[in-house]
Amino acid sequence: HLSRALLTARKxxxxxxxxxYAKSRRLPGTGHHAEFVRNLSDRGFPWFEAGASVPExxxxxxxxxxxxxxxANFRRLKMEAGIEAAVTHPHGAAIAGAIAQTAAITxxxxxxxxxxxxxxxxxxxSHVVSGIEADRSPRGKGGKPVPTxxxxxxxxxxxxxxxxxxxxxxxxALGNGPSVPEGVPFAWACFLRYPDDYAAAVxxxxxxxxxxxxxxxxxxxxxGAYTGAAGIPEPLLTGLSWREELEASADGxxxxxxRDS
Numbered sequence: 001h002l003s004r005a006l007l008t009a010r011k012x013x014x015x016x017x018x019x020x021y022a023k024s025r026r027l028p029g030t031g032h033h034a035e036f037v038r039n040l041s042d043r044g045f046p047w048f049e050a051g052a053s054v055p056e057x058x059x060x061x062x063x064x065x066x067x068x069x070x071x072a073n074f075r076r077l078k079m080e081a082g083i084e085a086a087v088t089h090p091h092g093a094a095i096a097g098a099i100a101q102t103a104a105i106t107x108x109x110x111x112x113x114x115x116x117x118x119x120x121x122x123x124x125x126s127h128v129v130s131g132i133e134a135d136r137s138p139r140g141k142g143g144k145p146v147p148t149x150x151x152x153x154x155x156x157x158x159x160x161x162x163x164x165x166x167x168x169x170x171x172x173a174l175g176n177g178p179s180v181p182e183g184v185p186f187a188w189a190c191f192l193r194y195p196d197d198y199a200a201a202v203x204x205x206x207x208x209x210x211x212x213x214x215x216x217x218x219x220x221x222x223x224g225a226y227t228g229a230a231g232i233p234e235p236l237l238t239g240l241s242w243r244e245e246l247e248a249s250a251d252g253x254x255x256x257x258x259r260d261s
Contacts, residue, residue, distance in 0.1 A: 002084070003065035003249040010256060012066060012080045017087050018047040027088070029057035029178055029214030036088050051086060055093030057183035059085035060101035061214035064221040067105035068253035072261035077102050078128060096129035096149050097180035101218060103128045104188065108226040116226065118192045119161055122185070126154035152185040161192055171208050178211040187218035191226075198223040199233050 001020045009016060021027060022037045032052035039050035066084055070077035078099050085098035103125050108116065117124070133148045147156065152174060160170050170189045175182030187205060194200035201223045205215040224232055229247065237243055 002062055003246075003253065006065050006069050007249060007252050007256075012069070012084060014083050014087055015047055017084065018050060021088060027058045027062065028217055029059075029061040029183065029211060030054075030088070031178065032056065033058075033088075047087065048090075051088045051090045053091045054089060055091050055097075055180045056089055056178050057094075057097060057180055057211060057214040057218070059089050059094050060097040060180065060184055061217040063098045063102050064105060064217075064225075065249065065253055067102040067109075067221075067225075068250060069256055070102070070260070071106050071109050071254065071257040073257075074103070074106065076260075077106060082132075092133045093149055093180040096132040097184045099132065100125065100129050100149065100153065100184055101221070105221055105225045108222055111226065113227070114196065116192075116195050118195060119158060121192055122153045122157045122161075122188055123155075126150055129153070146179075147181060149181045149184060152181055153188070157185045157189055157192075160189060167193065167204050167208065171210075176205070176208055176210045176215055178214065183211055183215050184218065187215045188222070190215070190219045191222040195223070195226055196231075198227050198231050199236060202236075 001024060002017070005017055005020050006012060018040050022040050024033070027033050030052075032054055035052050036050055039045040040047065063081055063084065066081055067077065070080060081098045081102040082095045085095045089095070104121075107121070107125060129150050133150060156174065160173055165173070167190070171186065174185045174189065176186040177183065190204040191201045193204060198220070202216050202220050205219045206212045229250075240246070
C-alpha cells in the first residue's frame with residue numbers, strides 16, 4: 001500500500017496515505033485498525049486526528065518503502081518516517097519505532113556484505129530516537145516502568161547480543177508482542193543473530209509467535225536490505241502472488257532515491 005502511494009506521488013503525501021490504509025482489511029502490528037477506519041470514514045475526523053495514540057508496531061512494520069525512497073537523504077527520512085507513522089499511530093513510541101526501523105534499513109543498505117558491526121549496531125543507531133518518547137514511561141505489570149525503545153536498543157539488546165543469549169532468552173528479556181519497545185528490539189535481535197542468513201533470521205522471529213507477522217516483516221526488511229534480493233531463498237518467494245510488483249516497487253523506489261542523492 002505505502003509503496004504504491006510513494007511511487008504514484010514520487011514523494012510522501014501524508015494526506016493521501018490514510019485513505020489507502022482505510023481500504024485495507026487489517027494492518028499487521030495493530031489491534032486498532034478498525035478504530036482508525038471508523039474515525040476516518042464514519043466520524044469524519046481529519047487524517048491527522050484519525051489515528052490511535054498507542055505504541056504499536058504497525059508503523060515500523062510497514063515503513064520499508066519509505067526507507068528505500070529516502071535511502072540517500074537521512075534528514076528527510078527521519079522527518080517523513082515520523083509523519084508517516086503518525087497517520088495511524090500518533091504516539092511517541094510508535095513514531096520512534098518507525099524512525100529507528102527506517103534508519104536501520106538505510107544503514108544496512110549502505111553496509112557491505114560481511115562487514116556489519118553486530119554488537120555496535122543497535123547502540124550506534126539508538127541516538128536517532130533519543131528524546132522522542134515521553135520522559136515518563138508507562139507502567140507495566142507490578143507497577144514497574146516499561147523501558148523505552150531508546151533504552152532497549154542502547155543497553156538491553158546490546159547486552160543480550162554480547163553474551164550470545166538464546167533466542168528464547170531474548171524473547172523473555174525483550175518481549176515480542178505488538179508494542180514498539182518489545183517488537184522493534186526483538187526484530188533487530190533476530191536479524192543481528194543471523195545477519196547473513198535471511199531464512200534463519202525471519203524464522204527466528206516467526207517461530208516464537210506472539211506478534212509474529214509484524215516482527216517477521218521487520219526482520220525480513222532488515223535481512224533483505226543487507227543480503228539483497230539474491231540472499232532471499234527461492235522457496236520463500238515461490239508462490240508469492242505479488243512478487244513481481246514487490247521487486248518492481250523496490251527498484252522504482254531506489255531509483256527515486258538515487259535521483260535525490
